[in-house]
Structures are given as structure tokens and as C-alpha cells.
Amino acid sequence: MTQISVTPELLVRTIVENGVTHVPYLPDIEHDSTYQLMSRAPSLTMIPVSREGETMAVAAGLIVGGKKPLIVIQNTGMFESGDSIRGFGHYARIPFVMMVGYRGWDPAGHPKDSAAVYTEPVLEAWGIRSFPILEDADLSRIAAAYSTATETGKPTAILLPEETK
Amino acid sequence: MIRVSELFARFESRRDGAIVIPCQTARQPWFDVSREPDLDVHFRGCMGKGSSLGLGLAMARPERPVWVFDGDGSLLMNLGTMATIVAQAPPNYSLFVLENGVYAGTGGQPVPARDKLSFEGLARAAGFERTFTADTIQQVDQNLDAWLQWTGPVFGAFRTEIVPGGNRLRDQLPHLWDCLGRLRSRLAHPPAS
Numbered sequence: 001m002t003q004i005s006v007t008p009e010l011l012v013r014t015i016v017e018n019g020v021t022h023v024p025y026l027p028d029i030e031h032d033s034t035y036q037l038m039s040r041a042p043s044l045t046m047i048p049v050s051r052e053g054e055t056m057a058v059a060a061g062l063i064v065g066g067k068k069p070l071i072v073i074q075n076t077g078m079f080e081s082g083d084s085i086r087g088f089g090h091y092a093r094i095p096f097v098m099m100v101g102y103r104g105w106d107p108a109g110h111p112k113d114s115a116a117v118y119t120e121p122v123l124e125a126w127g128i129r130s131f132p133i134l135e136d137a138d139l140s141r142i143a144a145a146y147s148t149a150t151e152t153g154k155p156t157a158i159l160l161p162e163e164t165k
Numbered sequence: 166m167i168r169v170s171e172l173f174a175r176f177e178s179r180r181d182g183a184i185v186i187p188c189q190t191a192r193q194p195w196f197d198v199s200r201e202p203d204l205d206v207h208f209r210g211c212m213g214k215g216s217s218l219g220l221g222l223a224m225a226r227p228e229r230p231v232w233v234f235d236g237d238g239s240l241l242m243n244l245g246t247m248a249t250i251v252a253q254a255p256p257n258y259s260l261f262v263l264e265n266g267v268y269a270g271t272g273g274q275p276v277p278a279r280d281k282l283s284f285e286g287l288a289r290a291a292g293f294e295r296t297f298t299a300d301t302i303q304q305v306d307q308n309l310d311a312w313l314q315w316t317g318p319v320f321g322a323f324r325t326e327i328v329p330g331g332n333r334l335r336d337q338l339p340h341l342w343d344c345l346g347r348l349r350s351r352l353a354h355p356p357a358s
Contacts, residue, residue: 022224045224048252049217050245057214058249061221064349069221087211088218092341 005135006160012037014139015044018146021067022047024055028074028101030162035072052077053084056155060094068146074101075119078157085126085155095149098157102132105161123157132159167325169194169263171302175309176232183230184222184348188215190269190330191234192338203351206344209270213242216260220250223258223317226352230313233260237284238268238276247291250318259319260288263328270330288320298322 011034024047027035038044049055052073059069073081078100088094104116111117123130129148131141145156169191176185177198184204187195192207199205206222208215219233240246240262250258266279285298295315299305299322312321 022221024221047224047249049249051243053212053214054217054243054246054249057211057217058221058224060345061218061223062225063221064345065222065225065352066349067225083210083212084214087214087341091210092345094345 006133006138007136008033008037010136010139011133011160012041014142015070016041018142019068020044020070022059022062022069023072024049024058024062024069025072026050026052026055026074026077027072028077028103030074030101030103031072031160038072051080053081055098056081056084056088056094056096059096060088060092063094063096069096071096071098072101073098075103075115079115079118079122085128089126089128089155093153094155095153096155097145097149098155100157100159102159102161105159107134107161119159126155128155128157130157130159132161134161167299167302167305167323169325169328170197172305172323172325173198173234175302175305179309179313181230183232184219184226186215186219186222186231186233188213188234188239189236190328191236191263193330194328195234196338202339203347205339206341206348207338208341208344213239213246215239216243216246216250219258219260220246220253220255223255224253227255227257230257230259231255233258235260235262236269237262237264237266237279238270240284241276244287247288247293247320251292254318256317258317259313259321261321261323263325264322265325265327267327269327273327284322285320288322293318293320296320296322298324300324 022045055071059071062069104111104113131145145158149156173194186206186208188208216233219231223231262284267273285296288296
């Protein structure tokens, strides 16, 4: 794999086709066109938050209330959210799904900053299975992330490197 | 200064199917008066995210009132929640802060700037249009029916006594996962009326 090639339109269409209802999110610069497209999708209710740790709590309320949220944050925001991930994902046993912007990821295996260095080790430490989406062919992993979360009763993470299209 | 047990008795008598999220040391006094435990979410930890949990519930279930009883220390840890709530403006959502000036759950250490800041002022500045502060139970008796008729999001501050808390509560009250599991079942399968 030498190039990331996920088409934002296909990504958002797949999110919608998976029945996602709400998107608690805090944007990052690498995925601006994805946010723009999600904001225009009639079936998605966008919930901008002030700090990333709110997203797990909002998602927990939505799930308990019968909805299907997709949390969208950057890996740096995931680090910031540690106690919310622990509390809602592990203590409260809410199987939320996060789509995490993989800032600093490098296809050649040379991360551009420490955010990328620690992303997967932190997820592993939390016991959270990750589903990288590096090209359009990987978009079926969104459904896999949801089914794994439901089956295991634990959160999962979709990893999404920087947009290139 | 308002006694929390007296305050909660008045709320419970007006509940009418509301989902209630008592946070931190509000859990025990709410547990003592609640007559619908399946609609209660006893919340602690997660750095003050009870108000955010309530927002998700209010958006998912707009037919039910959602009342969050937050602590002042908890709210300060998650202050951005006010802007997040106002942006969504769920009409069935009320955020009440029990203002006692301390982190009661950790032994009573003072919260920052407790003699200077105004929680109602913070709420107004964040964009809440319907707000109040109550210092006495008489004010509650005179106004609670009206406050509960307001269209949300509502913010209310109650200046209360300190309810003792700490680790002793952890094993006595329902755990968060049990509360959320019961609530999920209740919302999916409401009892026949």
C-alpha cells in the first residue's frame, strides 16, 4: 500500500447505507470534505461537540435511546477522551463505534508525528479492535466495525488516514 | 441553602415519565426518593459527562423529559457541554446544577472560584434562554411547576447543602451499566398503561 485512496462520496454513502442516524463529532482538517458531505446527508443528524470526550457520552445516550451513532474525531481527540472511552465503553459497556482520523499515518511506515505513533498501541491497550480504511475496497469494514461492536459489547474504531481525493 | 432530599422529593412528585440522571453525590438522595428506578441513570466518573449522556438521550427520545442533576465540580470539568447542548436545543432537556461549592465526592475540596462565578451567568452566556437560580426551598415551591413547563433546553442552579459522598457509595448504588441496560429495555418495551 503506497497511496491512500478513499473517495469521500463513497465513504459517506456507505455510512448512510449502514443506517447511521447521528454523528457526534469534532472536526479535523484532514477530513473537511467528508464533514461537508455528511452535513448535507438528510438522514444524518450532525452533533458538533466542544471537546471530543463528549462524543462517547452523547453516543451512549443515543444508543440507549435506540439510535445508531457514529463518533467522528481525530486520533489526538481520542487521546483526550481517555476517561470517556473507559467509562462508557468499558464500565458502562456501550458498544459505540468511532471513526478516528489517523493524523500522521504514513503508508511507508514512517509516521509523520507522534499522534500516529501511539494511535494503534493506545487502541490495543484499551482492548479496542480497529478497522483501517485505506482505499475504497475497505469500506465494507464499516459494517464489520458495527457488527463487531454489537457482538462483543465493546467499542470499535475505524481508522481513516488523511483525505487525498 | 436547599436540602437535596427536600428538593428531590418535589421533583419526583412531578416526574411524569422523565428520565433522570443524578450525578455523583446526587445519586443517593435521588435513589432514596425515586419511584421509577428503571428511568434512573445513576452516573459518576467520566469527568463530568452526565450532561452529555443526557443530551444523547434527549435527542433519541424527544417524547420524554430528561433531567440531569449535575454537580458544580462535574459541570466545570465539562463546561463545553453547555455550548453543545444549546447548539442542539432539545426542547425536552433540562440541566440542573446542585451548587454546593465543593467536590463532595472526593471529600469536600473547594471548586475553583466558588465565591466568584455564576453558573446561571455561564449558562446565559452559553446561550441558554431559560435559566434560573434558587437559594431556598420556598423559591422552589413557588416556581417549580412553572420551571418544569418551560420549553428546553432549561438551565437551573440550586444552591444546596453538601451531600456526603466518596467511595462508600460505589458498591451501594446501581452501577451505570445496569441503569443503562434497564433504561434501554424500558424505552424499547414500555409498560402498558
